Amino acid sequence: MQALQNQLDQENIISKAYYDIIIVGGGCAGLSLAYHISKEETLSDLKIMIIEPDDKTDNDKTWCFWTDKPFPFESEVSGKWKKIAFLSDEMQKTFDLGKFSYFKIDSIDFYRKVRNALAECEHVSIVNEKVIDIKAVGDETVLVHTESGCFRGGKVFDSAIGKGWIEPLKDQYNVLLQHFEGWKIKTSAPTFDPEVMQMFDFRIPQNNEVRFVYLIPSSTTEALVEFTVFSTDLLGESAYKKQLQSYITKRLNLSEFTILEKESGVIPMTDVPLKQQEQGVPVYYIGTKGGMCKPSTGYAFLRIQRDCKLIVSALVRHQGIGQLRRLPKRFKLYDALMLDIMKRDGGRIASIFTTLFRENQITTLLRFLDEQTNFWEELKIMASVPSAPFMKSIVRLVTRTLKKGKW
Ligand SMILES: Cc1cc2nc3c(=O)[nH]c(=O)nc-3n(C[C@H](O)[C@H](O)[C@H](O)COP(=O)(O)OP(=O)(O)OC[C@H]3O[C@@H](n4cnc5c(N)ncnc54)[C@H](O)[C@@H]3O)c2cc1C
Incomplete structure (x- = not known):
């Protein structure tokens, strides 16, 4: 004392x-x-x-998430969608979220x-x-x-x-960065479908990383368009601008638009x-x-x-x-596997996600990503994707664990 x-x-x-x-x-x-x-x-x-x-x-972040349950800060919600779009070279589909909604x-x-x-x-x-x-x-x-x-x-x-x-932990574990820049843009003519939130558009060069464009419409003439990358290193400052510019002009076919706000960020993704x-x-x-x-x-x-x-x-x-506060261990394992594939072979993720979205019910998938599924549902989801990249990652993680003597 x-x-x-x-x-x-x-x-x-x-x-x-x-x-x-x-x-x-x-x-x-x-x-x-x-x-x-x-x-x-x-x-x-x-x-x-x-x-x-x-x-x-400052409005430094936009927080989005999906749920089918009541949640804190509902009165602060500034956007709500009942449909999401998934776009890749192999599949372009809009999903009805059923009892779920996507919130902002x-x-x-x-x-x-x-x-x-x-x-x-x-x-x-x-x-x-x-x-x-x-x-x-x-x-x-x-x-x-x-x-x-x-x-x-x-x-x-x-x-x-x-x-x-x-x-300091980068050498021992998988550490990826989710980095992005988003522009809230305004167009003079109706361009966006305010009913549909675009969760992924993988139809951009992947550069053997995970790259997609996320688009949140707030009306027919306003949307947040976000170029997102999962990789170990950040890109040069001008690269985000170049990708956004190219997506907006070529994919959205817009020659004129006004940038109302910009958002950028880095989220660590690690096991x-x-x-x-x-x-x-x-x-x-x-x-x-x-x-x-x-x-x-x-x-x-x-x-x-x-x-x-x-x-x-x-x-x-x-x-x-x-x-x-303990988080369920099996989800940690699924995350570690996914992270390992993203780091080792990021260019395959568009195709893995396409299969996940094509072969599973969207509501089950959303519950899985939110760690609300049971083990049997998880087994079915895992059986729906090609096993080779996962097997390779299992071997890598087991080897890492044996070397370290702990998970
Ligand atoms: C731009 C962006 C967008 C995101 N979008 C989403 C999304 O859509 N959906 C989602 O689920 N998640 C999202 N995330 C991830 C996550 O939800 C956020 O990062 C969230 O803010 C994390 O909360 P936090 O309290 O850990 O960190 P923060 O909200 O960043 O809070 C940490 C606080 O610590 C303060 N601080 C720093 N150093 C010190 C110090 N030395 N002393 C005292 N205080 C200090 C900072 O000023 C900051 O206010 C996003 C993250 C970013 C960066």
Whole structure:
């Protein structure tokens, strides 16, 4: 106890305040967690601090996902589709999603909603600062250092990732980047079908990587057109522009259009077994840092919401947070296999995805990609695709595991 006191005395602890929970990073995961906790009456005595350097006034992301169930932030939805299009050289098909819908939330609406709601909660504070270090002192206190001082917390949930955080693991695991640039364009004549969201158009040169164009129409004259690549390295800045320009003029046949907004981003896709908790201390990782980006697709929004709900139920029940948060192991294996093929032989993915979409019911496929299927459904899906590339990846992953002595 005295040792802890001595250490605390040495640190510059801002206002000496103690927070039950400190959330590092107020982006999707950090704000979602704070929001879910704030909605739980039995947790209203917890003092919460969110540390985030950005004021979050830009629409920096568009979050899309599909579901057939109610979900948090439904009132922030800015687009909803009941049909999706899949386009490749071998198949061009529009699928009716049945009981599913594909949704879009603009991050700016989410940030505004959550920050306004949290401003009403006396027990939640947000500071505009950058965290530079997180240090556990004993098993019940964590010191979170920022550039101006140090906060003391009982539990820390960390979602802050610095540049290159995943680089050191590139040699041991498969690490791919999902990188993209999207333009929200406006045309003078009706061009888009606002009823159909285009999930994949693989009809562009693949360059032995995974490349497709994603298109989200908001009306007959406005759409977000996004050129997306899954590969180990980013492209040069001008390459994204060139590909978008070519797709819009040649494939969409548009000689004139106005760019209303631009979006770009990089999502890490990896089978690195990301830790959800620092061993033996109350520092937990959430969001992308906690492995919530699905390795084979990069979708994370709904996974983050589910994870936050699990954390909240663990807090309510005073239960171990780690026990409730475990992700199903078999999906990790499927993701690792897919990722391995994407990295080794990306040019085959268009054809594998075509088979998946052609041979399976769209609703089963969507449930599979959202990790909601049972093992028998998964076996049927696997039986529908050519086995050779998967066998090769199984051999590679088994060899890797044997060499490392662990998964
Ligand atoms: C452009 C883009 C589009 C995406 N689209 C989709 C989509 O359509 N559907 C989907 O499901 N997923 C999507 N994703 C993936 C995923 O949902 C998002 O990346 C999501 O924002 C992840 O949440 P997060 O909280 O982990 O990270 P973020 O939302 O990025 O939040 C991390 C926060 O940490 C802060 N931070 C960084 N360093 C520090 C520090 N030192 N101290 C304190 N704070 C710090 C950052 O400012 C940031 O606010 C997209 C990702 C990107 C990049």
